[in-house]
Amino acid sequence: MTNTPQNSKRLYVSDMSCASCVDKIESALKSTPGVDDVAVNFADKTASITGAASEDLLIQTIGDIGYTASMADDASDSKRENQELLHYRDLLKKTVIAAVVGLSILAAMLAGILPDISSASGRVVYGIMSILSLFVLSYAGGRFFTGALKSFKNHSANMDTLIAIGTGVAWTYSTFVVLFPGGLSEVARHVYFDTATIIIAFINLGSALEMRARGKTSEAIKRLIGLQPKTARVVREGEEIDIPIEEVIQGDIVRVRPGEKIPVDGEITQGSSHVDESMLTGEPVPVSKKVGDEIVGGSVNKSGSFMFKAIRIGKDTALSQIIDMVRKAQNTKPAIGRLADKVSSIFVPTVLIIAVLTMLAWFNFGPDPKLTYMLVTTVAVLIIACPCALGLATPISVMVGVGKAAEYGVLIRKGDALQTAGQLTTVVLDKTGTITEGKPVVTALEPKDGTSEEELIKIAASVEQNSEHPLAEAVIEASKEKNLELPEIGSFEAISGHGVKANYQNKTVLLGNSKLMKDSGVNLGELLGRSEELSKLGQTVIFVSLDQEPLGLIGISDPIKSDSKDAINRLQEKGIKVVMLTGDNRATAGAVASLVGVDDFIAEVLPQDKANEIIKLQQMGEKVAMVGDGINDAPALAGADVGFAIGTGTDVAIESADITLMRGSLNGVADAVSISKATLGNIKENLLGAFGYNTLAIPIAAGVLYPFIGVLLSPIIAGAAMALSSVTVVTNANRLRWFKP
Amino acid sequence: MGIIVNLIGLLLIAFVVWWFWIYKKRSEARADSGALDVIVDSGVYEPSVIYAKSGQALTLRFLRKDSNPCSEKVLFSGIDVSADLPIDRPYELSFIPQEKGEFEFACQMGMYRGKLIVE
Numbered sequence: 001m002t003n004t005p006q007n008s009k010r011l012y013v014s015d016m017s018c019a020s021c022v023d024k025i026e027s028a029l030k031s032t033p034g035v036d037d038v039a040v041n042f043a044d045k046t047a048s049i050t051g052a053a054s055e056d057l058l059i060q061t062i063g064d065i066g067y068t069a070s071m072a073d074d075a076s077d078s079k080r081e082n083q084e085l086l087h088y089r090d091l092l093k094k095t096v097i098a099a100v101v102g103l104s105i106l107a108a109m110l111a112g113i114l115p116d117i118s119s120a121s122g123r124v125v126y127g128i129m130s131i132l133s134l135f136v137l138s139y140a141g142g143r144f145f146t147g148a149l150k151s152f153k154n155h156s157a158n159m160d161t162l163i164a165i166g167t168g169v170a171w172t173y174s175t176f177v178v179l180f181p182g183g184l185s186e187v188a189r190h191v192y193f194d195t196a197t198i199i200i201a202f203i204n205l206g207s208a209l210e211m212r213a214r215g216k217t218s219e220a221i222k223r224l225i226g227l228q229p230k231t232a233r234v235v236r237e238g239e240e241i242d243i244p245i246e247e248v249i250q251g252d253i254v255r256v257r258p259g260e261k262i263p264v265d266g267e268i269t270q271g272s273s274h275v276d277e278s279m280l281t282g283e284p285v286p287v288s289k290k291v292g293d294e295i296v297g298g299s300v301n302k303s304g305s306f307m308f309k310a311i312r313i314g315k316d317t318a319l320s321q322i323i324d325m326v327r328k329a330q331n332t333k334p335a336i337g338r339l340a341d342k343v344s345s346i347f348v349p350t351v352l353i354i355a356v357l358t359m360l361a362w363f364n365f366g367p368d369p370k371l372t373y374m375l376v377t378t379v380a381v382l383i384i385a386c387p388c389a390l391g392l393a394t395p396i397s398v399m400v401g402v403g404k405a406a407e408y409g410v411l412i413r414k415g416d417a418l419q420t421a422g423q424l425t426t427v428v429l430d431k432t433g434t435i436t437e438g439k440p441v442v443t444a445l446e447p448k449d450g451t452s453e454e455e456l457i458k459i460a461a462s463v464e465q466n467s468e469h470p471l472a473e474a475v476i477e478a479s480k481e482k483n484l485e486l487p488e489i490g491s492f493e494a495i496s497g498h499g500v501k502a503n504y505q506n507k508t509v510l511l512g513n514s515k516l517m518k519d520s521g522v523n524l525g526e527l528l529g530r531s532e533e534l535s536k537l538g539q540t541v542i543f544v545s546l547d548q549e550p551l552g553l554i555g556i557s558d559p560i561k562s563d564s565k566d567a568i569n570r571l572q573e574k575g576i577k578v579v580m581l582t583g584d585n586r587a588t589a590g591a592v593a594s595l596v597g598v599d600d601f602i603a604e605v606l607p608q609d610k611a612n613e614i615i616k617l618q619q620m621g622e623k624v625a626m627v628g629d630g631i632n633d634a635p636a637l638a639g640a641d642v643g644f645a646i647g648t649g650t651d652v653a654i655e656s657a658d659i660t661l662m663r664g665s666l667n668g669v670a671d672a673v674s675i676s677k678a679t680l681g682n683i684k685e686n687l688l689g690a691f692g693y694n695t696l697a698i699p700i701a702a703g704v705l706y707p708f709i710g711v712l713l714s715p716i717i718a719g720a721a722m723a724l725s726s727v728t729v730v731t732n733a734n735r736l737r738w739f740k741p
Numbered sequence: 742m743g744i745i746v747n748l749i750g751l752l753l754i755a756f757v758v759w760w761f762w763i764y765k766k767r768s769e770a771r772a773d774s775g776a777l778d779v780i781v782d783s784g785v786y787e788p789s790v791i792y793a794k795s796g797q798a799l800t801l802r803f804l805r806k807d808s809n810p811c812s813e814k815v816l817f818s819g820i821d822v823s824a825d826l827p828i829d830r831p832y833e834l835s836f837i838p839q840e841k842g843e844f845e846f847a848c849q850m851g852m853y854r855g856k857l858i859v860e
Binding site (some may be wrong): 055056057059069070083084086090143146148149150152153154155156157158159160195196203210214237267327328332333339341344345346348350352353356357359360363366391392395396414425496514 | 743746747748751753754757758760761762763764768775776780783784785787789805808809810811814816817819823824825827828829830832833835847849850851852853854859
């Protein structure tokens with residue numbers, strides 16, 4: 001993944017926190033045998049080393065001087081893939097060798113060409129079979145035996161234990177028959193070399209197929225990693241040069257040409273363009289970017305050429321954080337998987353006990369030849385009962401589900417959030433910035449006779465210059481559009497919840513709601529009626545008065561996002577009640593609520609009371625999600641069963657909620673719910689399949705059907721079933737990759 | 742003969758119960774200072790029981806020798822820590838366990854199992 005040559009290694013030193021660390025690390029590495037050259041990059045906390053020194057030695061060297069180093073992740077990804085490929089090929093080779101030996105023995109036995117086992121020639125032929133199958137067991141199945149021994153010593157038991165005991169017992173019994181044919185009755189003189197070797201072949205094949213299918217489950221992560229470009233074109237000493245991305249430092253000026261990927265996060269300093277951020281946010285339409293706008297590494301520059309200043313690099317870029325977060329989330333398990341985990345942990349010893357009981361049952365109650373029946377059933381129980389499928393059922397679906405959500409710009413932090421999102425009954429939406437754009441604009445300017453629109457906005461904007469209220473920004477923005485020069489204000493007083501009072505050219509200006517005007521004795525007259533009309537349209541109204549005389553009113557509204565209504569509809573179609581929460585007055589809130597079609601709305605709620613509204617809904621038995629902007633709504637987001645933060649690719653607050661929506665659209669909530677339901681469904685299928693497989697297969701292998709229909713499960717079939725069980729689970733999880741919310 | 746076989750069978754069951762469930766002693770280590778090496782091989786973590794102190798930085802240096810895909814992940818349940826382990830190269834996992842208690846860690850399939858005891 002990196003451009004580093006073969007003898008170069010890149011280490012990540014997580015605690016390199018000061019400039020003096022650089023010298024310390026550099027000199028320690030330089031004095032290490034086998035190191036030719038060292039370049040330590042303080043900006044991204046990495047050390048690039050050229051030379052033959054091993055990675056372990058380098059990590060140890062850095063550790064000795066008190067720092068913590070690990071291999072830089074990007075290099076390890078490609079290395080891991082190579083190793084997986086080698087392992088996959090090795091498994092296939094072992095499968096073929098085991099299958100050739102096993103099937104040859106089986107074919108010879110079925111063809112009836114083998115001499116009698118009691119004869120001298122028979123003992124030679126069967127002896128060769130024993131040696132051949134011992135070779136298969138040690139070469140192709142050796143890992144099961146070493147694994148079983150090691151875990152046994154550690155007082156634990158795993159799938160290796162079952163496979164090793166199963167095939168080991170089959171081989172030992174058969175070899176006993178070859179060595180001492182007279183020691184057993186004629187009917188019990190059957191050998192199972194074919195069984196032991198074919199089981200090993202099947203299990204290796206199953207592991208290989210599972211490995212291949214598993215590789216596909218992490219495609220979403222691979223795609224995200226693939227978004228990172230390898231080089232950046234930076235301006236250094238007045239020249240534009242291409243350098244590896246890891247050498248970009250904060251403050252570098254970077255050029256991006258049309259069609260190129262943006263290397264790191266930054267702010268445009270020159271030029272403009274349209275940028276496709278779809279792989280990060282799921283938003284298909286390219287976004288217009290101009291000087292001063294933030295851009296995110298990994299997104300694609302569509303049209304113009306521009307320069308930008310690098311602000312976040314290496315592990316700090318939004319893309320790196322997202323990759324890290326998706327990886328972590330893929331490794332978490334939702335509650336639904338915990339039962340399977342508990343079962344898995346006691347499963348293998350339980351199966352060993354069942355195998356012994358099976359043996360005893362056939363010994364005490366079975367027909368002759370008892371020894372043969374005991375062996376066949378016991379081996380079948382051991383082999384078929386591998387808990388792999390059970391253990392994999394949940395994590396593999398979570399992995400695909402979380403990855404799928406990331407493709408749609410929905411970042412799920414934990415498996416539990418993934419599970420709960422599919423069970424929601426109520427979604428509470430914050431109004432400002434969630435349903436609406438969050439950027440109020442002046443939508444009505446209604447001066448009284450004798451006052452011009454310019455005069456009204458000029459006076460209002462002059463006063464609002466001193467305010468930090470979001471509505472003030474809208475008024476000032478409107479004055480800018482009209483190119484008005486704003487005079488300084490004499491005195492300024494904010495009246496909480498009502499408005500402001502100021503001195504404008506030696507006159508008293510009041511700016512605020514009707515209550516402020518009424519309390520100050522301003523007669524609003526017909527403006528009041530007009531105000532009510534505007535409120536019904538969802539606008540917030542500010543009155544302006546000068547020396548007790550009303551000058552007019554300003555209507556401000558926050559535009560509703562174009563797709564809010566559709567997204568709310570989608571949620572309602574899923575049977576979810578949608579509630580809007582806002583600090584606005586009832587009239588304005590009601591107007592917005594009816595425009596977007598929410599089921600209910602709660603108005604005039606102070607920010608600190610939002611969490612209480614969530615609790616009230618929960619007390620009514622609802623499973624509640626809160627959707628907000630992640631900062632103001634933090635207590636409500638934390639209190640809800642699932643908190644959705646509306647973020648952007650550059651928002652560092654992406655870790656503040658259970659689920660973060662990378663694009664502003666509410667469709668992300670509907671997508672998350674759909675993906676969650678699909679993933680949960682997939683987990684249930686997997687768990688049902690795996691539990692069903694084990695609960696049905698074990699009694700059949702033990703021979704419960706024999707007294708009724710005379711059927712016994714061949715250990716070879718058991719081996720095939722076991723090998724396929726986890727492949728089935730992984731394949732089923734992979735179906736989620738095609739899911740469209 | 743019958744009694745002997747049945748007796749052996751029952752003893753085997755008793756042995757399984759005792760060895761895997763009752764007799765819990767496993768390879769243990771205390772992570773007091775520096776990084777603690779944890780070998781991932783042949784279906785087990787060694788050591789499989791790790792003692793650590795709450796509120797103190799803990800660094801576990803996992804060395805995965807096992808190419809089996811099961812072993813590629815290690816998940817600590819209850820403390821939201823996980824890692825993807827490379828093969829044959831150390832991977833350092835650092836975190837600060839805050840809460841006291843016993844936390845299981847396992848591979849994705851739950852076959853490799855260990856316990857972190859935070860005191």
